[in-house]
Amino acid sequence: MPHLVVLYTANLDAESDMGALCRCLADTMLAARDEAGKQVFPTGGTRVLAYPAAHSAVADGRHDCYFAYMNLRMAKGRSDSVKQQIGEALLAAAKAHFEPVFARRYLGLTLQVDEGHEAFNGVASTIHPLFNKT
Secondary structure: OOEEEEEEEHHHHHOOOHHHHHHHHHHHHHHOEOOOOOEOOOHHHOEEEEEEEOOOOOOOOOOOEEEEEEEEEEEOOOOHHHHHHHHHHHHHHHHHHOHHHHHHOEEEEEEEEEEEOOOOOOOOOOOHHHHOOO
């Protein structure tokens, strides 16, 4: 954890490099620091995944509309100011990435940040040790 999932209308694939968006958002998450200057998200746990919707309906259907919904899910423990900061940074990064699309298309962009205590959280990973070497 954290996981950032991007769900988007498939028509965005022809307008934008979604892989580049994923890398940009992951780098934004990895650059985030808390009030003490500590990295907010662990490198080995940071994931950004993007999925085009096979089927979608946006607005009234009379316009060629595009949409992307981003949901960041993280565990509890970060201050409200850090959550606000990362939300603003991610939204700014996505807006900058989609700037060319905003200039010529109808595009909606939403970011939601969720945190919480899971009823169950199972993890199996050989990725974390790669970044925990000191």
